[in-house]
Structure formats: structure tokens, C-alpha cells
Amino acid sequence: MVRAPCCEKMGLKKGPWSHEEDRVLIEYVTKHGHPNWRALPKLAGLLRCGKSCRLRWTNYLRPDIKRGNFSKEEEDTIIKLHNLMGNRWSAIAARLPGRTDNEIKNVWHTHLKKRVKSNPNEANPSEFQQTSEESKPNGTESSPLETDSSSQMSYNQIDSPQPSSTDTSSPTTSTNDNLCMDNMVFENFPEMDEEFWSEVFSDDNSGEFLAVDENVGQHLIGCGFESSLHDDMNFWFNVYTKGEEV
DNA sequence: AAACAGCGCAACCGCAGAAGG
DNA sequence: ACCTTCTGCGGTTGCGCTGTT
Incomplete structure (x- = not known):
């Protein structure tokens, strides 16, 4: 069976995400996690394919993302x-x-x-x-x-x-x-409406959020x-x- | 001030592998 | 063991912004 195209259904939105879409996605993932990306947009009420949602979340909306220039x-x-x-x-x-x-x-x-x-x-x-003592840099070019x-x-x-x-x-x-x-963790979201974040993380206690994404949770716990x-x-x-x- | 070119970044596409039935 | 579905990954594209002419 041939794999169905990601966004086969007509009417699914593509292109840049609106602020409102971001808000909906964050809110949903925060509350329910993302056990099934494919079903997520339908459940969350987003006109996006699951793939798009996952990408948006992992590349942009995740709270542990560090934005800004690379050092x-x-x-x-x-x-x-x-x-x-x-x-x-x-x-x-x-x-x-x-x-x-x-x-x-x-x-x-x-x-x-x-x-x-x-x-x-x-x-x-x-x-x-x-990785061992024997190979320390000898101070040449550093x-x-x-x-x-x-x-x-x-x-x-x-x-x-x-x-x-x-x-x-x-x-x-x-x-x-x-x-x-x-x-x-929660300080590097200049793009996001700060009010929104405080809303999300106060409404749903952070503990619940930790359960959302294992990696996120680990970061939040502190570099674990x-x-x-x-x-x-x-x-x-x-x-x-x-x-x-x- | 306008036109053009280059750059940066978000998002999409398609494939491969994992997981589940 | 096989088939289907889902997720993750890497490559690529397209658009907006900025700098230059």
C-alpha cells in the first residue's frame, strides 16, 4: 500500500504558522502531550497535518529551545x-x-x-x-x-x-x-507572547508539563x-x- | 529612493526505520 | 513473518529581511 501523502486532505493549511495556531498547538501539547502527531491536529482543531505540527513544535515551540545567535x-x-x-x-x-x-x-x-x-x-x-590524559593539548594552537x-x-x-x-x-x-x-528554560521566548506562557504554565502546573515531553522534562529538571x-x-x-x- | 542580490530561517518533502497489529 | 502506520531525519525550497549599488 502506498503511503498517503502527508497533507492529502484538501483544506489543510501550509506555510507559516500564525500566532493563533502556535497558541493552539502549545496549549494542546501542554495539556495532552503528543502521543500521536497524526491525530493531534484534528484533536486540537488545527488545519495542519501532523507532520507540520510536530515540526513546528520540535523546531520552534518547545520550551527548551534556545533561541538567538549561536555562540x-x-x-x-x-x-x-x-x-x-x-x-x-x-x-x-x-x-x-x-x-x-x-x-x-x-x-x-x-x-x-x-x-x-x-x-x-x-x-x-x-x-x-x-579522552585520556595522554593526549592533552600541548598548548600549540588553541x-x-x-x-x-x-x-x-x-x-x-x-x-x-x-x-x-x-x-x-x-x-x-x-x-x-x-x-x-x-x-x-522559560526565559528565551522573546517571540512568544510572555503572557501566553505564563498563562499556560500557571494554568497547568509545570509538573504536568514535564510529562509532556521526556526530553523537555529532563531539561527542566536540570541538565539531566x-x-x-x-x-x-x-x-x-x-x-x-x-x-x-x- | 528604487532595484537588485545575498542571506537567514522556517517550513515542506520524501525516505528510512521503528513500532504495532 | 508480513503489512501498515507513524515518527524522525536530512535535503531542499521559498519567502522575507537586509545590505549594496
Whole structure:
């Protein structure tokens, strides 16, 4: 049987989301979660296909999304991870809490690709493979990543994603900010009507919201995002690091 | 001030894999 | 074991904004 087109039904809306649609979607997901994206728009009263709703939610409306410019550290991280993993945007996004694969993909294509092209050294992944004492940077060329603890975020953080309080200051956003979102959860929604958010999260207690999305909940709890989310990543990191060692 | 070009970002499309019956 | 449905992912597109001429 041939798969039905995503938006086969006439009358389903496409294109940019209106504020009202956003509001309806957020309200619905907040209250009921998203056990079935396909059925969601009908239940929520949206003239969108489930796919569109899911995309809108994951790329834009999720409360744990960090908006705004990418810091230098984040960009460096993306470059290096891309060098390791290629176009596995979701995997890269898993390393950058608060960033979506779509966003990272966009940044890569618009900025970072050119940057790497003009300066291939930036993509040198060596530091990501330095998982043991024997391979410390010897102070030669130090990328921004190497100058602070974010370099260790690389793969060590997989096992112990503890928020570091000893980060050296960074010219832009602090590394902690990038990798742990203790403070950003509900504060980074300039696009959203703040009134709306306060409404949603006061009407429905946040506990209920935590049940909505496991990952969101983990973030809200406070950087406890290491578990299932990164299992796959651990595998790949192991592959890469082991491969390098051999 | 207008026209044009380039850039950035949100959204769509189609495929692949997972899950369920 | 097979089939169907659903979800997730990566590639691509299109539109609006901004800078330049």
C-alpha cells in the first residue's frame, strides 16, 4: 500500500504558522502531550497535518529551545562534530541542548560551511578524541573550545554532564549556558507572547508539563539529559574514539 | 529612493526505520 | 513473518529581511 501523502486532505493549511495556531498547538501539547502527531491536529482543531505540527513544535515551540545567535563555542562544537559525524544533524543537536537539528543545519549551510572551507583547520577533531590524559593539548594552537572546559564537554560530558562552575569566561555566551540550560528554560521566548506562557504554565502546573515531553522534562529538571537521549551518541563516540585509537 | 542580490530561517518533502497489529 | 502506520531525519525550497549599488 502506498503511503498517503502527508497533507492529502484538501483544506489543510501550509506555510507559516500564525500566532493563533502556535497558541493552539502549545496549549494542546501542554495539556495532552503528543502521543500521536497524526491525530493531534484534528484533536486540537488545527488545519495542519501532523507532520507540520510536530515540526513546528520540535523546531520552534518547545520550551527548551534556545533561541538567538549561536555562540562561538557552539559554532566550534558544530564544526567539530560535523567533521566527526557528517550530516547527522540530530546527533549534533543532541550535543547542543536547546538547539534543533534544523537550526544547526541552517547555521552550517549559511555560515559554518564557508568558514570551514576557508579555514579547514577549524574542523580538526583531534581534541574530541583526547579522552585520556595522554593526549592533552600541548598548548600549540588553541581554538576557543580548547580554552575552556567546553572542550571537555566533548565526550567526557556524556558520562558526567555536570554543570561546570569553573568555566572561564567566554567572549560570548558562557559555555555553561550553551550546554546546560538551567536558566534558559522559560526565559528565551522573546517571540512568544510572555503572557501566553505564563498563562499556560500557571494554568497547568509545570509538573504536568514535564510529562509532556521526556526530553523537555529532563531539561527542566536540570541538565539531566544524558540518559536515553545520548545512548545512540555514546555508541558513535565510542566508534570514533576507538577507531582513532586503533 | 528604487532595484537588485545575498542571506537567514522556517517550513515542506520524501525516505528510512521503528513500532504495532 | 508480513503489512501498515507513524515518527524522525536530512535535503531542499521559498519567502522575507537586509545590505549594496
